[in-house]
């Protein structure tokens with residue numbers, strides 16, 4: 001058993017169907033899986049229990065409840081007070097939620113919701129077995145809006161995507177994992193991202209060795225967004241960073257507070273990685289056809305995404321680009337506009353939404369939000385487990401776009417998918433802080449890890 005986050009390497013995630021197949025094959029040669037699962041739960045319960053009161057174990061009708069009953073027996077065997085039932089005992093020292101796991105197939109009914117509410121209000125730490133009851137393992141949504149908000153979740157046998165994206169991080173609490181001694185014999189449904197190595201700098205290199213980035217955006221009144229993206233690309237190590245500030249005379253400095261940045265235009269920088277859309281406003285639609293036809297690599301964000309969503313011809317140009325050369329970074333509302341649906345439909349199944357958008361536009365998609373998804377045609381989707389609420393601040397998306405552009409400039413041979421995985425994870429890890437991070441601080445934290 002191990003605490004899971006932050007991840008030290010990329011880990012495989014298995015959806016319900018794949019987990020079922022792994023479980024069925026494992027049971028053929030290891031019929032004691034439930035014993036192992038219950039023992040793992042009992043061990044973690046021992047470590048988490050606070051006080052002398054009974055450990056309350058709420059068991060459901062299936063094997064998730066079976067795990068709970070094994071844990072109850074194990075804990076009783078060592079003399080601990082245990083209460084198995086759907087109502088709270090006085091002053092429990094821990095709650096074990098073993099109501100529903102992988103087998104959830106409908107929203108919890110009123111009786112179950114009453115038990116969930118009792119768990120939530122009894123004041124003890126909640127340990128969920130495999131999944132918080134009510135949380136859908138594939139999507140990270142609460143079925144019918146009702147699920148246990150656990151303090152800890154011990155995932156068993158496999159890690160499920162729903163623990164890491166959508167609302168999953170909010171329901172799972174601190175995550176633990178026990179593979180029950182089984183090596184999965186299935187292709188993973190998705191990857192949980194681990195850290196990627198940063199581009200190496202050769203001792204004999206010069207600024208020309210580290211590529212060029214061209215930021216296109218920053219309409220009047222919104223230049224800060226383009227400048228944040230530019231500063232992030234510079235901090236990432238791009239050799240030269242240029243800014244095309246829409247509507248600002250070319251004689252004006254790119255960024256008075258960052259003299260390393262230069263003004264530039266697509267026509268003069270045919271090799272630069274384009275980062276397009278940060279604070280761009282609707283006029284970006286005029287610049288997009290040339291950028292989509294000519295820029296060798298593009299990171300497309302914000303207003304550029306909205307322009308593409310509103311224009312079939314721009315969508316055709318996106319699809320016509322070389323495979324692996326285009327990276328879109330929508331938040332859920334932008335993704336919904338591109339897909340022609342509403343935000344709740346995107347959030348209901350983030351993996352599916354990102355994969356569908358990647359398929360439709362033939363490019364890499366970073367669907368931002370808790371548990372960002374990276375999806376590309378022909379690649380296994382990835383979920384970013386790093387990051388947190390400190391990133392929910394103005395400008396953090398501009399910093400991500402710039403950082404991705406900076407990474408790509410230094411690794412021109414990498415696909416959009418590889419750049420997105422590396423950059424999104426680095427951005428998330430740098431954003432793991434208490435309170436709120438200003439976007440400028442986020443750049444400093446990213447640079448410090450460089």
Ligand SMILES: NC(=O)C1=CN([C@@H]2O[C@H](COP(=O)(O)OP(=O)(O)OC[C@H]3O[C@@H](n4cnc5c(N)ncnc54)[C@H](O)[C@@H]3O)[C@@H](O)[C@H]2O)[C@@H](O)CC1
Pocket residue numbers: 023027032033034037060061062063064065067099100101102103104105106107108109112129130131156157
């Ligand atoms: N089979 C085994 O040996 C193992 C089982 N494991 C455990 O088994 C779990 C999966 O077991 P199951 O497939 O039995 O599924 P669950 O125990 O999650 O639930 C299935 C049962 O709950 C009912 N149900 C579903 N949604 C409900 C709702 N909203 N309200 C009320 N009842 C509802 C179903 O009709 C079914 O009877 C995993 O999550 C894990 O905890 C793991 O420990 C691995 C080993």
